[in-house]
Amino acid sequence: MIQVIGLKRLIILSVLLAFNAALGAGLYLYVMPENLSVTRQLSSTRSQVATMRNDAQELRGDIEQIEDKKSYFTNLQTVGFMSDQNRLVARRRIMDIQQYSKVLKAKYDIGSAVVMDDENLSNSDQVVLSSELAINIDAMDDIDFYSFIYWLRNTFPGHVTIDNIKMQRMNDVNDVTVRQIGSGLPMTMIKGDVSAKWRTIVPKSTVTDGQTPLGQGF
Amino acid sequence: MSVSFISPNRTVLMIGDDALYIYKVTARAVTFVDDIPWVTEGFEGVVSDLLKKDCGGKPVLVLNDMTDQHFKGGQRMPKVSAMDKKNVLRRKIQVAFPNYPIRGALPIKPKKGEKTGEMYLFAAVPMSDQIAKTMEAVKISLLPIAGFVLLPVEAADMVAALSKKFTEKGGQSAKWTIFMGQHKSGALRQVITRDGQLAMTRMTPVSDINADPQGWAADVVQEFKATISYLSRFGFSSEDGTDVILIGNPQLAEAVESKIEIECDFRALAPSEAANALGSKIGLQQDANYADVLHAAWAGRKNSFALPMHASDLDKIHKPRQAAAAIIFLLLAGGAYLAWDTGNKFQSMMVAKDDLKIQQGLLVQAEAEYREEVARMEALGYNIELMQDTIDVFMSFEDESIETLAFIKKVGIALGDGLRLDKLSYQRVVEETNAATFVDPNAPVETAPLVMSTLSMSFPPTMELENGIREVQGLQSRLREQFPGYDVEIVRQVARPEYTRDFQGVAGQTDQELAAKEDYVAELVIRGRVK
Numbered sequence: 082m083i084q085v086i087g088l089k090r091l092i093i094l095s096v097l098l099a100f101n102a103a104l105g106a107g108l109y110l111y112v113m114p115e116n117l118s119v120t121r122q123l124s125s126t127r128s129q130v131a132t133m134r135n136d137a138q139e140l141r142g143d144i145e146q147i148e149d150k151k152s153y154f155t156n157l158q159t160v161g162f163m164s165d166q167n168r169l170v171a172r173r174r175i176m177d178i179q180q181y182s183k184v185l186k187a188k189y190d191i192g193s194a195v196v197m198d199d200e201n202l203s204n205s206d207q208v209v210l211s212s213e214l215a216i217n218i219d220a221m222d223d224i225d226f227y228s229f230i231y232w233l234r235n236t237f238p239g240h241v242t243i244d245n246i247k248m249q250r251m252n253d254v255n256d257v258t259v260r261q262i263g264s265g266l267p268m269t270m271i272k273g274d275v276s277a278k279w280r281t282i283v284p285k286s287t288v289t290d291g292q293t294p295l296g297q298g299f
Numbered sequence: 300m301s302v303s304f305i306s307p308n309r310t311v312l313m314i315g316d317d318a319l320y321i322y323k324v325t326a327r328a329v330t331f332v333d334d335i336p337w338v339t340e341g342f343e344g345v346v347s348d349l350l351k352k353d354c355g356g357k358p359v360l361v362l363n364d365m366t367d368q369h370f371k372g373g374q375r376m377p378k379v380s381a382m383d384k385k386n387v388l389r390r391k392i393q394v395a396f397p398n399y400p401i402r403g404a405l406p407i408k409p410k411k412g413e414k415t416g417e418m419y420l421f422a423a424v425p426m427s428d429q430i431a432k433t434m435e436a437v438k439i440s441l442l443p444i445a446g447f448v449l450l451p452v453e454a455a456d457m458v459a460a461l462s463k464k465f466t467e468k469g470g471q472s473a474k475w476t477i478f479m480g481q482h483k484s485g486a487l488r489q490v491i492t493r494d495g496q497l498a499m500t501r502m503t504p505v506s507d508i509n510a511d512p513q514g515w516a517a518d519v520v521q522e523f524k525a526t527i528s529y530l531s532r533f534g535f536s537s538e539d540g541t542d543v544i545l546i547g548n549p550q551l552a553e554a555v556e557s558k559i560e561i562e563c564d565f566r567a568l569a570p571s572e573a574a575n576a577l578g579s580k581i582g583l584q585q586d587a588n589y590a591d592v593l594h595a596a597w598a599g600r601k602n603s604f605a606l607p608m609h610a611s612d613l614d615k616i617h618k619p620r621q622a623a624a625a626i627i628f629l630l631l632a633g634g635a636y637l638a639w640d641t642g643n644k645f646q647s648m649m650v651a652k653d654d655l656k657i658q659q660g661l662l663v664q665a666e667a668e669y670r671e672e673v674a675r676m677e678a679l680g681y682n683i684e685l686m687q688d689t690i691d692v693f694m695s696f697e698d699e700s701i702e703t704l705a706f707i708k709k710v711g712i713a714l715g716d717g718l719r720l721d722k723l724s725y726q727r728v729v730e731e732t733n734a735a736t737f738v739d740p741n742a743p744v745e746t747a748p749l750v751m752s753t754l755s756m757s758f759p760p761t762m763e764l765e766n767g768i769r770e771v772q773g774l775q776s777r778l779r780e781q782f783p784g785y786d787v788e789i790v791r792q793v794a795r796p797e798y799t800r801d802f803q804g805v806a807g808q809t810d811q812e813l814a815a816k817e818d819y820v821a822e823l824v825i826r827g828r829v830k
Binding site: 086097101113120122129130134141148199210231234240243244248251 | 703
């Protein structure tokens with residue numbers, strides 16, 4: 082074969098083969114994998130930069146929101162919206178309201194709390210505690226009754242939603258009732274019933290850790 | 300033949316009967332390198348050295364100008380499929396020339412209106428000592444072989460081109476063209492074409508044109524006459540039109556032309572003039588009267604040959620070299636592509652690396668910004684998600700709450716100073732969804748709570764019933780003003796005058812008796828969604 086094609090041609094062929102092999106090896110064993118790796122790193126880093134910037138931007142937004150809403154949130158904390166519905170606190174508060182509103186008597190019944198999930202609380206692992214509140218009120222004046230409702234709505238710890246009100250006039254103002262009131266004896270002129278829902282939020286962990294299944298009494 | 304920049308540069312080895320004539324052919328000139336007699340000692344080595352050194356190692360074209368060339372014209376091909384055509388043709392040539400190893404077939408153009416099927420001119424050359432020596436020399440030289448061709452066959456189209464060149468514009472080309480020229484070997488080569496295709500060739504010894512011009516002219520005339528004599532057997536007739544082209548010294552033209560007895564268009568040209576007429580260049584020649592330089596120029600510059608001859612000995616050298624050349628070309632092309640691709644990808648990689656460095660810098664910066672914001676957030680001491688969720692859930696509770704006192708206040712305004720309620724009930728109505736009821740999915744969803752309030756009042760028995768009814772109706776209209784969009788309905792009117800109820804009484808009773816039996820209680824219901 083060498084005699085036919087010649088040593089020079091054979092050397093050229095070998096050199097070209099070696100050159101192609103070297104280039105191929107360089108291309109496929111180094112340049113392409115390295116290029117792929119660098120491109121992936123670049124893509125990943127770009128993504129990280131974008132994510133990091135986005136996160137920082139979100140944080141900036143959150144901080145602005147916190148600045149805007151922190152007083153509102155603090156107020157909610159202060160009014161006991163994030164409380165575990167301590168019954169003793171509730172009792173003291175109803176007594177305070179009774180005295181402040183000057184109703185003659187307020188008989189209350191607070192049902193056991195029910196734990197409820199709320200889709201608004203999905204990000205913060207909180208649950209809603211909801212208790213039924215039933216109050217029978219005796220008052221001398223309907224204004225006192227309304228005052229009781231006002232203070233119940235605005236000063237009771239957490240959130241109170243009035244579902245039902247029934248109010249009935251028991252006596253008319255006449256000589257007998259005026260004389261009795263004048264003698265200092267309490268005279269029930271108005272009787273009323275108020276049904277409401279008392280709702281607060283608590284961390285979910287405090288409920289589940291207490292082995293109280295969700296949706297049952299608390 | 301027109302000279303083009305892509306004309307191949309070749310070495311033409313013209314095999315003569317006495318010697319091998321070597322020409323170097325380029326696009327601009329044809330250089331006679333040397334003639335090596337066959338009896339030269341170490342012939343192959345000498346020729347090989349000349350090819351490699353003096354001729355620059357260019358591809359070699361072997362142009363056979365020997366007398367011993369065999370032709371068989373008018374060979375008809377049977378109708379076979381295109382796939383079998385090559386094999387059938389090869390077998391037919393083999394049968395036609397069983398003892399000649401170098402063979403080829405040239406397709407013949409049919410005459411106008413002639414439907415004779417495919418016709419071929421078969422050609423063959425016996426393996427002679429001269430050819431064997433030439434092949435060995437080429438083999439030793441290791442140079443690529445452009446081909447092995449027969450001079451008369453390759454010259455036929457040159458003769459036709461010259462004839463066409465000298466035909467007057469608009470005139471009809473001559474049917475016969477007789478081309479004559481003396482080669483360095485001393486022999487007169489005649490190439491005769493009919494309708495542009497090779498009809499006959501002759502090679503005869505004549506006097507040397509330089510040594511004995513008159514003798515040369517006489518010999519040429521004599522050979523011409525002999526040729527005409529031969530041609531008459533092939534149906535030659537001077538009436539069909541004949542061009543006679545003589546390559547040599549134009550000063551001797553008169554001496555030849557005057558003795559030509561047939562009617563023809565005679566032209567005598569120096570080789571350089573003929574080359575110019577063909578649009579070619581042969582450059583300055585030492586022996587300006589010989590025609591072989593013209594043949595070397597014509598065949599040496601061809602891109603494709605009319606009749607490439609095939610021989611197994613030739614293929615043994617030619618094919619491996621051709622394959623090697625093809626592989627070299629492929630490797631060069633592959634290498635160029637790989638280099639280009641590698642360069643591109645390498646460049647792209649470097650750009651990506653630079654970008655990566657920039658992005659890594661940006662990442663460090665972004666991380667610092669993020670840490671800064673996290674620190675600010677931590678300094679605030681709030682959990683934004685808890686804060687947002689708490690506010691959201693509180694707002695949702697507020698949305699479903701009803702401002703009961705505001706509602707009652709409106710009732711109070713409607714009552715005015717003259718009326719008072721005995722009972723007031725206010726309740727949120729729990730709406731039950733009925734699965735059987737069709738609900739338009741596109742209808743807006745009512746989220747405002749539905750409330751119902753019942754107002755109950757009594758009037759003193761001293762009051763006229765009609766006045767009481769008017770008072771209740773007045774209250775209804777005032778309530779409607781206070782609660783636009785609500786339904787305000789009197790569910791129990793004073794004295795219950797509705798036609799839907801039974802009604803009894805006793806006429807003739809006292810006012811007190813009547814008053815004691817009348818119903819002075821009225822009830823109204825307010826129902827609607829809290830705005």
